[in-house]
Amino acid sequence: MPKLIVPAATPIDGDRNIDIDRLAAHCHALLADGADAIALFGTTGEATSYTSAERIATLEGLIAAGIPAEIIMPGTGCPAVPDTIALSRHAFEQGCRTVMTLPPYYYKAVSADGIRDSMAWLIDALSGLEPRIILYHIPPVAQVGFPVALVRRLADEFKGIVVGVKDSSGDWSNTEALLEACPDLDIFPGSETWLLPGLRKGGAGCITATGNLNARAIRAVIDETDPARADARHEEIVAYRKTVEARPAIPAIKAVLADRYGIASWGAVRPPLRQLPVSEIAPLLDDLSRLSAEPVAG
Structure with a gap:
């Protein structure tokens, strides 16, 4: 069954610390609205702006707040493989079934063999934990990614461990190539544009x-069974997506959440990101209000 996985935005308080209570409430709301799982500390969650200790504490806090560990998919990729190992081990020890990991992304123009070696190191360190790993391919941001041939190589070498890809390349031809080359893997477009x-x-x-x-x-x-109605629904969600991403996406998402929840601090981001300017919030909300944020009538 196809899944909707949401990389949750991360609320912070006036001291720029993660507000776990508000994050948990948001995750509960997402699940109630039809999300199958929460991707914790993805790009939208500003993962690279938080320390490993903060990420560990937040995962534990969400579980304590009643978000089942088995439907939380933490993002664990870091420039240093030992940090990726520590975050991944912690996630599996807490009961998470899957993690999503970037390749080490500081050094550019690294070889496929080098990326393979980093994944082998990670997987070897997770021995005994029954790990499942989604590869996170986002070259527009990380610049280092998982090319299709490398994905196929990793899937063959680490069967049952490398189980899928989030393709945030923004390139449908790459997603299509992954679907063709890796029918045994879960291939997730990183945008509903290609859902x-x-x-x-x-x-x-x-x-x-x-x-x-x-x-x-x-x-x-995802649930629509009539092709024509699916096309119509899809056009609506693509229009909604394009309206949001016409602005800086993370600040825009958090600005909308601040309005939706009536909590101004939801709009805050951690540096180096900057909050959406006040002058841009009302036009964004107006643009979205003209679109359908709910399923079209049955």
Whole structure:
């Protein structure tokens, strides 16, 4: 069954510390709106702005707040492989079933063999924990990624451990190539823009930032059985996505959440990101209000 996985935005307080209570409430709301799982500390969650200790404490806090560990998929990729190992081990020890990891991303123009070696090191260190790993491919941000041939190589070498890819390349031809080369893996487009084309070629659903705002409508596309109605629903969620990403995406998402929850601090981000300017918030909300944030009527 295709899945909607939402990389939850991370609320912070006036001291720039993670507000676990508000994050837990947001995750509960996402699940109620149709998300199948929460991707904790993905790009939208500002993962690289938080320390490993903060990420560990937050995962434990979410579980304590009633978010089941088995539906939390922490992002664990760091420039230093031992940090990736520590975050991944902790996640599996807490009961998470899957992690999503970037390749080590500081050094550029590294070889496929080097990325393979980093993954082998990680997987060897997770021995005995029954790890499942989603590879996170986001070259527009990380610049280092998982090319299709390397994904196939890793899937063959680490069967049952490397189980899928989040493709945030923004390039449908890359997603299509992954679907063709890796039918045994869960291939998730990193945007609902490619949700329906992906589903029609065997995709696993999507892992999408704007699921923070529009989960019900995205869920409706996944669940729709009539092709014509699916096309219509898909056009709506793509329009919603494009409206959000016409602004800096993370500040825009958090600005909408601040308005939706009536909590101004939801709009805050950690440096080096900057909060969406006040002058841009009302136009964003107005633009979104003209779109359907709910499934079209049955």
